Amino acid sequence: MRHLVFGLVMALLLSSSSALASQSSTMAFVTDSASNALLPINLTSVQPSVPISVGAAPFGVAVLPDGSRVYVSNRGFSTRLNSTVSVIAVADGSVKTTITVGRMPMGVAADSQGRYVYVANNLSHSLTVIATATDTVFTTVPLNNPDGTGSFSPRGVAVNPNPGMPYVYVTNRSSDDLAIVNTTDWSVERVGGIGTDPYGVAVAKDGKTVYVALEGDGKLALVDAVSHQVAKIDVGPAGLNSGPTGVAVGRDGKVYVTNTESANLWVVDPANVDPAKRSVPVYVGGKPVGVSVSPDGSHVYVANSTGASLFVLSTASNQVSTISLPGSNPIAFGIFVLGPTAIAVAIDIKPGSNQKTINLGSHGVTPVAILSTSTFSAPALVNPATVTLAGAPVQLKGDGVTAVIEERDVNGDGFVDLVVHVQTDAMVVPQGETTVVLEGKTWTGDDIRGEGTVRIVPGR
Numbered sequence: 001m002r003h004l005v006f007g008l009v010m011a012l013l014l015s016s017s018s019a020l021a022s023q024s025s026t027m028a029f030v031t032d033s034a035s036n037a038l039l040p041i042n043l044t045s046v047q048p049s050v051p052i053s054v055g056a057a058p059f060g061v062a063v064l065p066d067g068s069r070v071y072v073s074n075r076g077f078s079t080r081l082n083s084t085v086s087v088i089a090v091a092d093g094s095v096k097t098t099i100t101v102g103r104m105p106m107g108v109a110a111d112s113q114g115r116y117v118y119v120a121n122n123l124s125h126s127l128t129v130i131a132t133a134t135d136t137v138f139t140t141v142p143l144n145n146p147d148g149t150g151s152f153s154p155r156g157v158a159v160n161p162n163p164g165m166p167y168v169y170v171t172n173r174s175s176d177d178l179a180i181v182n183t184t185d186w187s188v189e190r191v192g193g194i195g196t197d198p199y200g201v202a203v204a205k206d207g208k209t210v211y212v213a214l215e216g217d218g219k220l221a222l223v224d225a226v227s228h229q230v231a232k233i234d235v236g237p238a239g240l241n242s243g244p245t246g247v248a249v250g251r252d253g254k255v256y257v258t259n260t261e262s263a264n265l266w267v268v269d270p271a272n273v274d275p276a277k278r279s280v281p282v283y284v285g286g287k288p289v290g291v292s293v294s295p296d297g298s299h300v301y302v303a304n305s306t307g308a309s310l311f312v313l314s315t316a317s318n319q320v321s322t323i324s325l326p327g328s329n330p331i332a333f334g335i336f337v338l339g340p341t342a343i344a345v346a347i348d349i350k351p352g353s354n355q356k357t358i359n360l361g362s363h364g365v366t367p368v369a370i371l372s373t374s375t376f377s378a379p380a381l382v383n384p385a386t387v388t389l390a391g392a393p394v395q396l397k398g399d400g401v402t403a404v405i406e407e408r409d410v411n412g413d414g415f416v417d418l419v420v421h422v423q424t425d426a427m428v429v430p431q432g433e434t435t436v437v438l439e440g441k442t443w444t445g446d447d448i449r450g451e452g453t454v455r456i457v458p459g460r
């Protein structure tokens with residue numbers, strides 16, 4: 001395993017808190033419980049910005065889908081309890097407002113339209129609903145009842161992304177259940193006996209399965225969102241039936257679970273029928289808590305609560321690297337990464353040639369390979385007619401609709417790649433630019449994006 005540690009002190013000194021995010025950057029927003037700060041990090045340039053002071057012991061985090069604001073739950077310490085959520089404006093890194101919620105707020109989640117933000121209040125046994133239009137409390141849903149029934153000690157919260165399933169899910173540590181809040185009438189249903197000490201929760205992209213990390217069992221619960229039936233998958237090594245805390249769903253449907261006690265990130269493939277391949281641990285180190293997948297699916301980010309760092313798993317190579325953070329107790333419990341949604345692909349312009357020169361005055365075509373990986377087969381997935389390189393379309397056959405392609409392994413890694421040919425004189429490359437961008441779509445309509453470096457000879 002390869003650990004790359006980037007020194008960030010200089011970058012920290014040189015960068016300012018303004019212009020935290022740009023359209024093309026992937027950003028992380030990490031709560032640091034020790035320094036009472038939110039740490040913004042540009043993951044594209046691997047640069048942190050100035051830490052943003054929030055409340056005591058910030059824990060949970062949620063980013064609005066449009067990237068405009070970040071919501072941080074200030075959990076507080078046992079001696080100094082807190083009951084607030086800090087709202088940070090991403091554009092300038094300022095704290096826009098501080099909202100009073102229930103006692104000891106932990107999990108925070110935004111819905112997919114960005115209309116409401118939900119906060120799980122551990123000591124108040126309630127769910128605060130924040131209306132983002134005004135950044136005020138819209139309602140508070142009690143999860144327990146005066147007669148001692150109901151849900152107790154909520155920790156994690158997640159929103160079903162399926163528009164036909166208006167549910168918010170809350171994990172409850174003391175009552176060992178999953179509370180299901182119906183957002184049309186704020187009624188509460190429960191799935192009891194889910195396992196010991198449910199913690200993090202995430203929902204599959206189609207909304208049909210709810211994933212719950214069971215801290216006391218070393219397992220991941222898979223709750224059917226319709227029938228409420230529960231299945232379980234091991235995410236704790238033999239003999240250590242504890243430790244799962246954070247859970248996140250990847251672009252490809254895989255589920256990532258942090259096991260804080262055993263220093264592992266478990267990669268769960270719920271669709272795999274082979275039990276040995278359904279859940280596999282990747283050793284990361286430290287005490288991993290928060291986990292989030294970049295929207296392009298290329299990397300999984302894990303907050304190391306003891307190491308002042310983020311672990312980064314490349315989903316293509318399965319390699320783990322490390323990014324240093326200015327904090328010392330990063331938690332980042334929630335979906336804390338925001339970025340472009342296009343699937344990141346590696347490309348090879350003029351494959352097989354060491355001469356990456358493109359003469360824009362040439363009337364010929366430039367071959368470009370979209371490289372495949374173990375999880376991304378370019379020939380199977382990419383619609384070649386949709387591909388452009390620096391804005392230039394691909395060469396088509398005589399029928400005017402079918403792209404001219406080759407399917408071959410251009411880099412000898414055993415994965416067959418897709419080669420298309422773009423019309424060289426149609427490429428638009430600004431003077432002095434050496435990076436060109438490939439864009440396109442998969443057959444299922446997802447965007448793809450890759451970058452390559454070339455030497456450009458300007459055309460006439």
Ligand SMILES: [Ca+2]
Binds near residue numbers: 176196198
């Ligand atoms: Ca319990």
Ligand SMILES: [Ca+2]
Binds near residue numbers: 411414
């Ligand atoms: Ca290949």
